[in-house]
Amino acid sequence: MPELRLTVNGADHRLDAPIGTSLAHVLREELGLIGTKIACNEGHCGACTVQVDGAPVLSCITLAHAVDGDVTTIEGLRDHPLVEAFVRADAVQCGFCTPGQVVSAAALVAATPEPTTEEIRHAMAGNICRCGTYPKIEEAILHWRD
Template sequence: MPELRLRINGEDHKADVAPQVSLLDVLREHLWLTGTKKGCDQGACGACTVLVDGRRIVSCLALAVQYEGREITTIEGVDHPLQEAFVRHDGLQCGYCTPGQICSAIGMLSEHAAGAPSAATEALAPEALTPAEIRERMSGNICRCGAYNGIAEAIQEVAS
């Protein structure tokens, strides 16, 4: 198996993995970075969301070899005001989805600031991040406990 070199949370890592191994499995099973969760393993729940070069991806659908030489950020490498806001607004219950929710929210805030469109609004000014817009942009992340109101409130607080 070829040696894979990844830059994760500002540190260089090596792993001997087959080319078909997902980034999620490398993170959890080879590098023991278990903050990123395996939910559905089909890209539908968002629990495995990480940031690659600042953009959010679902790591269960990403082959690890695709991300050699890129900057990967997992929840272990996050230091963001969203983390405290999630606690203040009860944006978590069991906590299983929380790492993916936070990574996704960080990526979503960057997308919004860059003017990326969404299905919730026809025209969006960077300062107009409404609750409906937050819910639309975070719709790829499922919370089985139903903490959506707290999640949206936390994101709204940090966005404003």
């Protein structure tokens, strides 16, 4: 199997994985990083969002061997102020989509530290939450540094 080299949350990994393996699969099944959730497995819902060099990426439709950059998962963002902002705002119900929401939001505030409501809605529209925590997510991101 072709060798796969990945940098995830600052740690370097060398793995064997068949060509065609998704990044989400490698993160969850090979590296045990189960914070990245798979909800649709075809790039429609955002639950599997990770960052590659700071940009949000749908890891379930990203080929692991094609990743060119440093990967950051929710496990690498556990101390990000957004986590406490989500907790305070009650921006979590079942929580299955939430890690992906936080990863997307972290990419947003890194690029735009004081996003407007419009910018939040634009950046977060690819992350579906069936419980409907959206108003609280918006609030959490608006006040992420409080």
